[in-house]
Amino acid sequence: MKYSEIAHFSHPQHKLRFECSEFPFKCDGCKEVGIGSRYKCSVCDFDLHMHCAIPSPTISHSFYTKCSFQFLSRPPDARPRLCNACERDVTGFLYHCRDCGFDLHPCCAKLPMVLDDGEIKLYLYRKVSASCQKCGRKGRSWSYRSSCQKYNLHVACVKDMLVENWQGYLGEKSARKFDTRLPSLKNTLLTHNKSKSKSKKGWEMAGLALQFAISAVLGDPTALIAGVIGSMISKA
Numbered sequence: 001m002k003y004s005e006i007a008h009f010s011h012p013q014h015k016l017r018f019e020c021s022e023f024p025f026k027c028d029g030c031k032e033v034g035i036g037s038r039y040k041c042s043v044c045d046f047d048l049h050m051h052c053a054i055p056s057p058t059i060s061h062s063f064y065t066k067c068s069f070q071f072l073s074r075p076p077d078a079r080p081r082l083c084n085a086c087e088r089d090v091t092g093f094l095y096h097c098r099d100c101g102f103d104l105h106p107c108c109a110k111l112p113m114v115l116d117d118g119e120i121k122l123y124l125y126r127k128v129s130a131s132c133q134k135c136g137r138k139g140r141s142w143s144y145r146s147s148c149q150k151y152n153l154h155v156a157c158v159k160d161m162l163v164e165n166w167q168g169y170l171g172e173k174s175a176r177k178f179d180t181r182l183p184s185l186k187n188t189l190l191t192h193n194k195s196k197s198k199s200k201k202g203w204e205m206a207g208l209a210l211q212f213a214i215s216a217v218l219g220d221p222t223a224l225i226a227g228v229i230g231s232m233i234s235k236a
Contacts, residue, residue, distance in 0.1 A: 006039060008053060010073065014041045016053065027052055029073075029093040030105050033159070051106040052093045059095055059109060063126045063142075067102055069095035069109065083108050085142045086155045108155065111142070121147040132157055 005017050010029060016039035024035045029052030039053040040046065055071040064084075072094055075081050081090040085108035095104045115122040122144040130145065131138055134157035141156035 003054075006053060008039070008048065010048070011041055011044065011046050014043050014046075016041050016046070016048065027092075029053070030107065031092040032088070032105055032107060034107070049107055051110045055093070055095075055106055061104070061109065062113070064097065064100070064102060067097040067100050069097050069102070069104060071106070072096050075103070085109070085111065086159050087141045088156065088159055108142075111155070115144065120151075122151075123147065128152055134158075134161065 003018065005015050007015050018037070019040055020037050021035070024033055025038060025040075025047040026032070027034050027038075027049045028046050029048045032049075034047070034049045037050050039048045039050065057071055059069045059071075061067065061069065074092065075090055075094060076096055076098075081094075081103050082088065083090050083094075083105045084102045085104055088105070090103045090105065093106055095106060095109045096102070111124055113124045123146075125143050125145055127139060128143045128145050129138060130149065130152045132140070132143065132152055132154045134153060137154075141154045143152055143154050144158075145152045
């Protein structure tokens with residue numbers, strides 16, 4: 001559900017307004033990068049993913065059928081914690097299973113099981129046997145894999161790409177000086193095997209897979225945001 005304006009416990013000073021931006025932001029709830037739909041306080045430069053702004057009190061997930069995840073505003077203890085989906089640090093808002101100790105970033109918890117734009121269909125898997133097009137490794141984290149089984153991207157690798165490219169912005173949010181470009185496909189996909197060649201159509205399909213995986217991980221898996229991601233890639 002979307003509201004034009006909300007009050008939020010994490011920012012009681014001002015109300016947050018819904019907006020959609022083509023520029024990346026760092027969510028002040030989960031501390032992860034985002035793009036597209038968000039709730040924002042323009043006065044304080046405070047941003048929240050939609051999933052962080054309007055969380056569900058409890059959720060279940062098909063990958064963890066015995067778990068019940070509860071939304072928390074901070075990790076349950078001082079120990080370092082990793083998201084079971086992307087294997088990145090959990091330092092802010094999260095979904096936590098008290099029985100199993102599993103943790104999920106809010107956007108990771110709400111990743112669509114299927115991404116379909118009519119040309120390419122990506123399925124979310126907890127584990128796949130195929131190698132990731134970015135790192136060349138198997139396992140590591142949840143993955144998006146195409147129905148043709150040619151394209152596979154770790155959720156962790158997609159996040160790593162974004163953080164590497166937007167590091168300056170993420171480290172100094174108020175500066176608003178950041179690079180919105182993404183690494184070119186030729187430097188990003190299949191970097192583990194440079195001898196492999198791809199047809200133009202193959203690169204286009206790989207690009208579509210990358211666009212939709214990125215837009216989903218950023219918390220806004222829409223055709224609009226995937227198009228924005230695509231334009232960033234083409235300019236890189």
